[in-house]
Amino acid sequence: MAIKQNAGGQVTRRRFIVGSAQGGAVALMSSRAGQAQANPVVPTSMTEQPGAAVAMTLHVNGRKQLLQADPRASLLDALRESLGLTGAKKGCDHGQCGACTVLVDGRRELSCLNLALAAQGREVVTIEGLAAPDGSLHPVQQAFIDHDAFQCGYCTPGQILSAVGCIQEGHATTAEDVRETMSGNLCRCAAYPNIVAAVLQAREKMGA
């Protein structure tokens, strides 16, 4: 399968490993959403046999992605295992830690508790799709760098997407407010003070 290259045409280590791991295992096709064949958003559907892999279509980071996966796959599993988007992390896999947070139809949700099959027809944004097409960082990404808002970085993609949702919901007016509505994102390094500062800075930049 084709290994994606970065802007400089260079194959990165992560992309090489991820690409190799997927090779042959998954039928993966992607096309620009605008060019893809129109597909009814809510089909009456039924999986034929329990447990057999099924075809599904997910909209991720502005692209329509066709993939084969087990009907039991969570959205998180589909993103990581089938699409190679390993930004969303599997922390607890039970909706308790927030590391798998992504935006679904513009709102922050937990990809581990979303069934991939049921996420069809919904617009998913992961950390890989957050920066502008020219590569310039989203204000929340930049704020996390400016405030050193992470240590090991494992929870960071979930923290950043949760912060984007938090700001868009209008919940980032005070530090107290940020702590309350970001409470679904745990950070075992306890970078919380810096995370709160980053969210407040990003909120100002975003004018929310």
Add this chain to the structure above:
Amino acid sequence: MQPFQYVRPASTLDVLASLRSAAGGGQRPDTAFLAGGTTLMDLMKLGVMQPARLIDLTALANDHGRIRLGSKHLLLGAFAKMADAAAHPDVRKHYPVVAQSLSLAASAQLRNMASLGGNVLQRTRCAYFRDPSWAACNKRTPGSGCAAAAGANRQHAVLGTSEQCIAAYPGDFAQALLALDASVSLLGPKGPRTLLFRELHRLPQDTPHRETRLQEGEIITGFLLPVAPWTHRSLYVKIRDRQSYEFAVASAAVALDLDGLRVRQARIALGGVASVPWRADEAEDLLRGKILDAGLAAQAARLAFSKAVAQSHNAFKIRVGQAAVVRALMQAARMEVDHG
């Protein structure tokens, strides 16, 4: 996770057909309904729920996801998300206890996902129920015993328990519905019907695996909350082990109709301490017609827990629960209320 068949009906009509098939008697595959999925996916991964078929109810979300204030009722569609109900201006203004019970529950991500109907049906957080490596759980495996009775039961119930089950009902929103005398709209194979919310949950007694009075193939489509003088002076007090993102150790939903400081009507529902959402009827009766002060509130709180039975590790819940009732009553009495 056990394999399952996934069905996604495209229309309300197709959903009705699938409800009928879900109630098809002996041959019917064990069916679960998918709305927000936050409880179901969690318990399926744990192996606690093992449905052979999953019916995705997304087709009902438009018709039954609305929030609307009428002249007699506030309608909360069962497919409305917790976050949307909590943020709705009419809910916040006229039913503060509902908005607070929702916004103090779970995390922002979960509130964006979870539906109101699914919320009231969430399962207990009893660690023995959630972990199938414990053989004994009458709720999970009828007749197997109760590991919690002689186990770690700090988080368990002190009201409404039975010899078979001491698990606590974990939710918050249900207490608000109960205190406000809400009713619940159902849709099933035989069509729609309405139930008082207080009749929805069943005491564990000898059948703790039967948690509600929903019939086979029946789903919740909405909640009706009466327009009434006590809804404005209402609030939710939740006491928990950490400040945010945690289930209640004890909670109280309170709604008051006052004439000055004299109580015309008081409504109190308790959470975190009981097997089911728990209405404190006797405490309400005591308050009626009297001047509300701290002494009377404490008396009502003691009465609310007069029948409590502590387990080996949770006697503290009785005092914490009483504190929640006193705090909620006194805060509600002091509320600035705008009936507009």
